[in-house]
Amino acid sequence: MTARLLGDDAAALRRDRTSLKWQTFPEDVLPLWVAEMDAAPCPAVVTAVTDAMRRGDTGYAGTGGYAAALASFAAAEWRWRLDPREATQVTDVLTGIARLVELFTDPGGPVVLSSPVYNAFFLVVDSVGRRSVDAPLTDAGRLDLDALAETFRRVTAGGGRAAYLLCNPHNPTGTVHTAQELGALAALAHEHGVQVLSDEIHAPLTYPTSRFTPYLTVPGAEAGVTVTAASKAWNLAGLKAGLVVPGAEARGAVRALHPFVTMGASHLGVIAQSAAWRQGGQWLRRMRGELDDNRRLLAGLVAQQLPGVRLVLPEATYLAWLDCRGLALGDNPAAVFRDRGRVALSAGPQFGARGAGCVRLNFATSPEILRKAVRRMAGCLG
Numbered sequence: 001m002t003a004r005l006l007g008d009d010a011a012a013l014r015r016d017r018t019s020l021k022w023q024t025f026p027e028d029v030l031p032l033w034v035a036e037m038d039a040a041p042c043p044a045v046v047t048a049v050t051d052a053m054r055r056g057d058t059g060y061a062g063t064g065g066y067a068a069a070l071a072s073f074a075a076a077e078w079r080w081r082l083d084p085r086e087a088t089q090v091t092d093v094l095t096g097i098a099r100l101v102e103l104f105t106d107p108g109g110p111v112v113l114s115s116p117v118y119n120a121f122f123l124v125v126d127s128v129g130r131r132s133v134d135a136p137l138t139d140a141g142r143l144d145l146d147a148l149a150e151t152f153r154r155v156t157a158g159g160g161r162a163a164y165l166l167c168n169p170h171n172p173t174g175t176v177h178t179a180q181e182l183g184a185l186a187a188l189a190h191e192h193g194v195q196v197l198s199d200e201i202h203a204p205l206t207y208p209t210s211r212f213t214p215y216l217t218v219p220g221a222e223a224g225v226t227v228t229a230a231s232k233a234w235n236l237a238g239l240k241a242g243l244v245v246p247g248a249e250a251r252g253a254v255r256a257l258h259p260f261v262t263m264g265a266s267h268l269g270v271i272a273q274s275a276a277w278r279q280g281g282q283w284l285r286r287m288r289g290e291l292d293d294n295r296r297l298l299a300g301l302v303a304q305q306l307p308g309v310r311l312v313l314p315e316a317t318y319l320a321w322l323d324c325r326g327l328a329l330g331d332n333p334a335a336v337f338r339d340r341g342r343v344a345l346s347a348g349p350q351f352g353a354r355g356a357g358c359v360r361l362n363f364a365t366s367p368e369i370l371r372k373a374v375r376r377m378a379g380c381l382g
Contacts, residue, residue: 005040005283006290007366013038019238024344030373031344035171037235037318037364039287044279045234045272052271061241061267063089069277070228070243077204080214086251088244091264093201096227096244097165098124099261103253104163104195105130110155112164112194114143115352116321118171121199122352125165133162136354141173141312141321143181145188152192164189166198168215169206172351172360173321174314176210179218186220195250196224202317204233204284207292210315216247223249230273232317233287234280235364241269291318294363298370305378318364324348325357327381334359340380343373 010030014022021036052058067084074080090096101111101124110133111125117137125132135151138144148164155162166185169176177185189196198215206212215221226245231237242265246254276284295313298320302311308326322345324333334347337359348358363370 003040004290004366005287006038006294006364007040008038009366010369025338029338029342029344030369030376032362032365032373033344033346033360035232035319035362036237038366038369039235039364042234042276042280042283044275044283045236048275049239049268049272052268057267057271059267060263061089061265061270066241066265066270066274067243069274073277074214078212078214078217080217082216082245086246088254088257088262089265089270090227090242090244090261092231092240092242093199093227093229094120094124095261095264096242097197097199098128099257100197100225100227100244101125101130101163102128103256104197105161109160110162112148112151112155112162113352114148115354116172116348116358117165117352118167118199119346119350121165121167134353136352137170137173137175141170141175143177143185145181145184148185149188152188152194156192156194161195162193163195163197166196166215168198168200169202169212169316171202171317172319172346173312174317174319176206176212176315179213182213182215183218183220186215186218186224190220190223196221198224198226200226200228201232203228204230205288205291205318206316207288207295212316216245222247225250225254230276233284234273234276236269236272236276239266239269239272241265241273291364294318294367294370295320297367298361298363298374301371301374305374318362320361320363322359322361323357324359329357331356333357337377337380341376343376
């Protein structure tokens with residue numbers, strides 16, 4: 001029997017790993033917060049990075065190979081035929097988004113988000129001196145096209161430039177936006193002159209029950225820009241490299257990015273992520289299978305042991321959004337679960353106005369740790 005990719009116990013992981021996930025909280029706290037997987041590495045990535053170190057290939061990142069690797073994967077996985085010559089390397093996805101927000105908006109200008117949404121988006125917008133404007137998801141966790149239309153109209157009424165940060169698939173809810181939803185978004189963005197920037201870093205982690213649609217493949221999205229990396233799907237956050245892929249109408253603008261930005265990718269990050277895109281397919285399929293099992297396990301555990309919590313089965317990612325408002329734990333139930341149950345989760349209010357009373361749980365760990373975490377969460381409510 002093949003060993004699980006997601007395995008081991010918390011004590012062994014804490015002993016062996018020195019990353020943020022396992023070093024932030026005391027030893028008695030189970031960390032299910034930040035987006036790192038408790039996974040065995042992809043062999044193709046290990047070989048590529050090890051070989052580079054052995055030959056002393058540790059200089060500055062070259063160009064071309066990384067984008068070509070993404071293009072090959074995207075064509076096979078999503079039938080997205082992107083031109084690798086038009087893609088630009090950046091340090092990572094968030095750095096790419098920050099620089100694009102600066103490029104497409106004015107100081108103090110509006111950047112529209114749909115809460116609850118990736119908490120780092122708010123930090124990025126603030127860091128470049130722009131202001132976040134919320135157009136929340138619907139109660140069902142879908143893009144609210146009416147709210148987007150009204151918000152786009154309002155933020156562009158004075159003639160200023162605005163951007164929309166799309167999370168595709170959506171973090172923290174795990175929603176996979178449909179082609180129809182994305183097409184409607186593209187039409188609204190075109191109508192109001194809003195620049196869409198699509199973070200698609202979780203795209204390879206879409207489950208078989210759903211179908212991922214790259215934003216740039218929908219009609220009307222030619223002015224959009226996608227930013228992505230292999231780092232989430234293959235657990236390579238420490239090997240930094242990202243790619244900016246502009247639509248046909250955004251290519252000229254993206255070429256204006258300063259060379260200081262486009263030269264920021266790590267050479268070892270490019271090597272690692274290129275190997276993942278090109279040779280990591282078998283590992284990724286196994287990982288998706290284990291994550292699929294875990295998301296269903298978690299849903300069952302929550303239904304049995306946390307009946308006051310609402311969980312919609314995520315269609316992608318390894319992140320679960322738990323609506324805990326039925327437990328009457330206040331706006332930040334993560335603090336209760338951490339202090340009483342010794343389980344660290346991401347606090348809902350960090351994800352915007354729609355995050356109050358909710359938590360985000362990372363289920364990319366062993367089934368044993370998941371069972372222990374839910375048991376602790378349930379136990380602290382008595």
